[in-house]
Amino acid sequence: xxxxxxxxxxxxxxxxxxxxxxxxxxxxxxxxxxxxxxxxxxxxxxxxxxxxxxxxxxxxxxxxxxxxxxxxxxxxxxxxxxxxxxxxxxxxxxxxxxxxxxxxxxxxxxxxxxxxxxxxxxxxxxxxxxxxxxxxxxxxxxxxxxxxxxxxxxxxxxxxxxxxxxxxxxxxxxxxxxxxxxxxxxxxxxxxxxxxxxxxxxxxxxxxxxxxxxxxxxxxxxxxxxxxxxxxxxxxxxxxxxxxxxxxxxxxxxxxxxxxxxxxxxxxxxxxxxxxxxxxxxxxxxxxxxxxxxxxxxxxxxxx
Amino acid sequence: xxxxxxxxxxxxxxxxxxxxxxxxxxxxxxxxxxxxxxxxxxxxxxxxxxxxxxxxxxxxxxxxxxxxxxxxxxxxxxxxxxxxxxxxxxxxxxxxxxxxxxxxxxxxxxxxxxxxxxxxxxxxxxxxxxxxxxxxxxxxxxxxxxxxxxxxxxxxxxxxxxxxxxxxxxxxxxxxxxxxxxxxxxxxxxxxxxxxxxxxxxxxxxxxxxxxxxxxxxxxxxxxxxxxxxxxxxxxxxxxxxxxxxxxxxxxxxxxxxxxxxxxxxxxxxxxxxxxxxxxxxxxxxxxxxxxxxxxxxxxxxxxxxxxxxxxxxxxxxxxxxxxxxxxxxxxxxxxxxxxxxxxxxxxxxxxxxxxxxxxxxxxxxxxxxxxxxxxxxxxxxxxxx
Numbered sequence: 178x179x180x181x182x183x184x185x186x187x188x189x190x191x192x193x194x195x196x197x198x199x200x201x202x203x204x205x206x207x208x209x210x211x212x213x214x215x216x217x218x219x220x221x222x223x224x225x226x227x228x229x230x231x232x233x234x235x236x237x238x239x240x241x242x243x244x245x246x247x248x249x250x251x252x253x254x255x256x257x258x259x260x261x262x263x264x265x266x267x268x269x270x271x272x273x274x275x276x277x278x279x280x281x282x283x284x285x286x287x288x289x290x291x292x293x294x295x296x297x298x299x300x301x302x303x304x305x306x307x308x309x310x311x312x313x314x315x316x317x318x319x320x321x322x323x324x325x326x327x328x329x330x331x332x333x334x335x336x337x338x339x340x341x342x343x344x345x346x347x348x349x350x351x352x353x354x355x356x357x358x359x360x361x362x363x364x365x366x367x368x369x370x371x372x373x374x375x376x377x378x379x380x381x382x383x384x385x386x387x388x389x390x391x392x393x394x395x396x397x398x399x400x401x402x403x404x405x406x407x408x409x410x411x412x413x414x415x416x417x418x419x420x421x422x423x424x425x426x427x428x429x430x431x432x433x434x435x436x437x438x439x440x441x442x443x444x445x446x447x448x449x450x451x452x453x454x455x456x457x458x459x460x461x462x463x464x465x466x467x468x469x470x471x472x473x474x475x476x477x478x479x480x481x
Numbered sequence: 482x483x484x485x486x487x488x489x490x491x492x493x494x495x496x497x498x499x500x501x502x503x504x505x506x507x508x509x510x511x512x513x514x515x516x517x518x519x520x521x522x523x524x525x526x527x528x529x530x531x532x533x534x535x536x537x538x539x540x541x542x543x544x545x546x547x548x549x550x551x552x553x554x555x556x557x558x559x560x561x562x563x564x565x566x567x568x569x570x571x572x573x574x575x576x577x578x579x580x581x582x583x584x585x586x587x588x589x590x591x592x593x594x595x596x597x598x599x600x601x602x603x604x605x606x607x608x609x610x611x612x613x614x615x616x617x618x619x620x621x622x623x624x625x626x627x628x629x630x631x632x633x634x635x636x637x638x639x640x641x642x643x644x645x646x647x648x649x650x651x652x653x654x655x656x657x658x659x660x661x662x663x664x665x666x667x668x669x670x671x672x673x674x675x676x677x678x679x680x681x682x683x684x685x686x687x688x689x690x691x692x693x694x695x696x697x698x699x700x701x702x703x704x705x706x707x708x709x710x711x712x713x714x715x716x717x718x719x720x721x722x723x724x725x726x727x728x729x730x731x732x733x734x735x736x737x738x739x740x741x742x743x744x745x746x747x748x749x750x751x752x753x754x755x756x757x758x759x760x761x762x763x764x765x766x767x768x769x770x771x772x773x774x775x776x777x778x779x780x781x782x783x784x785x786x787x788x789x790x791x792x793x794x795x796x797x798x799x800x801x802x803x804x805x806x807x808x809x810x811x812x813x814x815x816x817x818x819x820x821x822x823x824x825x826x827x828x829x830x831x832x833x834x835x836x837x838x839x840x841x842x843x844x845x846x847x848x849x850x851x852x853x854x855x856x857x858x859x860x861x862x863x864x865x866x867x
Contacts, residue, residue: 185691188769192685193697195678199738204704207715214714221718267502273495282857283849284503287510290845292798294816295838298823299513302831310512313529346509350860357861406708409800413820440710445805450714457710464708 211454219451232455242456244431245439252337252435253404256344261397264348268355269381282353289349297413300343304329331418333432340410340433351396358392359385394475401471402464408437436460517635517836518627520602522548524831535626538599540614547599549621550613556594559615560586573598573615590615597621628832635833636840639818640810641825655810655818664814667732668796674737675792676785682739683747684773688759698748705741713805720806727808732799736792743788746862750784751777787859790852797845815841 190197215232217225236242267285271278288296303310306328315326327335362385370376370384386393411433418428426442427434436456444453516524519533536547557575562568564585573592574582592615599621601612636657686698720731754777762772778785803817813821819841823834849856 182692185689186693189685189689189691189694192689192769192773193682195737196682196685196701196739196744199678199735199740200701200704202719203716203735203738204707204712204741206719207712208704208707210715210718211711211713221721270495270499270502273492275495275499281499281503283853284506286856287846287849288506290794290798290849291842292800292816292845294798294800294819295841298819298834298838299509302516302835303509303512305831308525308527308529308831310508310529313527317528346506349506353857353860402708406710412800412804413823416824437710441713441801444714445717454711454714457708457713460708461711465706468706 211457214451214454215458216455217451219454220448221450222448225451228451232452233459235452236455236459241431241434241439245427245434245436248337248427248432248434249405249407249436252340252407253401255337256341256404257397257400259341260345260348260351260400261393263345264351264396265355265393267348267352268359269385271352271356272359282356285352286349289347291347293409294413296343296347297410300339300346301330301414301417304339304343306331330414330433331429333430336414336418336429336432340407340414343410344404351400354392354396355389358389362388390475394471398468398471401467405460405464405467406437407435408441411435411438412441513835513839513842516831517631517839518629519631519832520548520628521830521832532625533627534623536599536621536623538614538616538621540599540601540612545612546602547621548602550598550600553592553594553596553598553615557592558586558588559590559592560588562586593617631832631836632840635830635836638833639822639837641822655813659811660813660815660818663729663812664797664816666729667799667814668793670733671736671796672789672792674733675740675743676789678737678739679743679747679788680778680781680785681773683744683751684769684777686744687748687751688773688777689769701741701744705745709801717805726806727812729807729812731806732796732802732814736796743792746788747781747784750781754780783855783858786852786855787862790848790855791859793848794845 214225216227216229218228218231219225271281271285275281291299304312306312306326309329311329312326319326329335329339366384366388367380370380375383411427415426415428415433415438418433427438437460440453440456440460443456444450515531515533519530523530523533536549537544538547539545540547553573555575557573558579559571559573560579561571562582562585571589574586579586596615596617598615599613603611639657639660640655686694686701716731717726720726723730725731725734758776759772762776767775798816799814800816800820803814807813807817810818810821819837822837826834
């Protein structure tokens with residue numbers, strides 16, 4: 178005879194058994210294995226050899242590591258705030274009682290579900306220096322001032338801005354979340370604000386924004402975590418800038434060498450998997466730190 | 482009166498901004514479609530050409546479809562050479578050249594400055610040289626023509642191998658249908674696994690009370706923090722030891738073992754179903770599995786649909802997974818095949834590249850319009866659950 182708590186325990190374990198296996202094999206084991214590898218000299222071909230802090234010390238002196246970290250932080254620092262502003266602005270516009278809201282929402286949302294491979298191809302074409310649509314429009318306008326448009330993805334100074342513009346196109350997902358948040362703001366709050374004479378910007382700043390602050394926090398955090406792991410777009414575009422030679426050094430001139438790209442190359446082209454694991458852990462610590470920071474900031478903001 | 486005017490202006494500004502923004506969001510899609518329906522020479526013109534056209538003119542008294550090659554800057558003649566190694570060939574001679582070649586040519590017709598040089602358009606692999614001519618602009622008629630053929634051409638070349646009419650490479654060619662079915666295998670098996678496994682696991686977290694449950698759930702949530710690069714190397718070695726590298730297995734099997742986010746999503750939903758339903762069933766002697774299968778699941782269709790939809794989208798769009806685990810072209814899904822196609826073509830066949838991209842995007846758009854409500858509700862709930 179099994180007692181009721183024990184029976185429940187067995188039932189619970191039975192229902193979660195798939196996840197117990199999944200969590201162990203596909204998450205927990207990899208988390209610890211990669212921590213161990215980060216202290217090892219390891220390629221997939223030979224077994225790991227302990228080398229202490231060597232990988233981390235080498236990282237510290239690795240110019241490419243710093244370059245990729247700087248590139249990634251710069252990209253995140255620009256694309257996340259810009260994306261937030263654009264998404265929030267679009268959501269605010271849609272939240273005004275406009276006709277055809279469903280239509281506009283479709284227009285803004287659709288780009289965000291386009292496969293990244295396809296959107297990379299599309300933007301490579303639009304940003305093409307010679308025949309691209311953007312330069313076809315910009316060329317004559319800049320020509321008036323005797324300027325010529327940049328060649329975007331093949332120009333180290335303009336490759337990152339182009340990538341950021343591309344990321345703004347896919348901001349629709351956040352827009353839908355903001356719109357849902359805005360529609361949850363109680364009508365009474367607006368009415369009260371109107372009685373107090375707060376309209377327009379003041380109303381947005383003092384009523385709307387504080388109410389949707391948790392939604393903004395969530396989106397900024399998610400946006401930041403994914404921006405720090407940017408890979409596919411940069412991988413495809415950089416490979417093209419290299420003439421499709423299959424080298425992934427972040428062309429043009431390493432301006433598109435992002436953290437995850439360098440990590441991927443280190444692990445699967447140079448087969449330095451211990452070193453790559455050390456890089457992965459550094460990224461983990463950076464993401465954990467920034468998440469903690471964002472949580473602290475938002476808590477201070479909402480309890481004030 | 483003034484407030485009315487202010488209101489009207491405000492509304493006008495809002496609509497103007499919305500329309501301008503929509504325009505910016507939609508134009509890239511339009512450009513993709515337009516490019517995919519043009520012949521290549523019309524996609525590389527400056528200024529950009531918005532409407533694909535076909536041109537017709539008469540060459541040697543026959544009306545044929547032509548491409549416009551260039552406009553001649555100065556007058557001259559089209560003439561046949563009478564002597565030398567090019568005897569019998571037709572060429573264009575400018576007025577200057579005429580004075581040097583002089584009597585060695587027989588003039589066929591004069592050409593004025595501003596005329597177009599045109600070349601006959603013919604099916605690929607037609608033997609011999611295409612016919613050409615110099616014609617006045619007025620002699621060319623045009624009509625809007627979408628080149629749907631681009632889609633056929635792009636898809637039949639998606640494996641990146643160069644055209645090889647001799648058929649030696651044909652044996653090793655991978656058809657578009659293979660890529661498509663690889664994508665569908667990954668997506669469909671992944672979706673079934675995601676829905677079933679996460680529902681079962683979430684039930685264990687939401688509707689059964691057991692020792693250690695909450696601690697385990699907290700651990701589950703904590704793993705959502707781990708970025709993928711941390712898991713990448715050990716996962717690769719796990720799949721390598723299982724002998725799964727180069728197969729589709731690493732791309733769908735893991736979704737049969739639950740994922741932290743979907744467990745969280747479904748648990749939240751299950752918690753909202755009244756406990757009395759389960760209690761009543763328990764009194765009737767129902768097993769937990771029966772309660773889950775007969776009562777909870779049928780009530781949870783919205784959240785199951787959300788999880789299914791987002792997994793499909795994720796699996797269809799995934800690039801890094803296939804890049805990591807797949808080695809042979811025959812196993813590539815569409816996303817990887819598209820990148821491979823572009824890398825092999827050096828990225829110049831823009832009309833084909835855009836056609837192939839459009840085909841990759843199309844299912845996602847159709848899915849969106851079929852399940853728009855589930856999409857919007859799904860995003861809105863996942864965003865506000867924090």
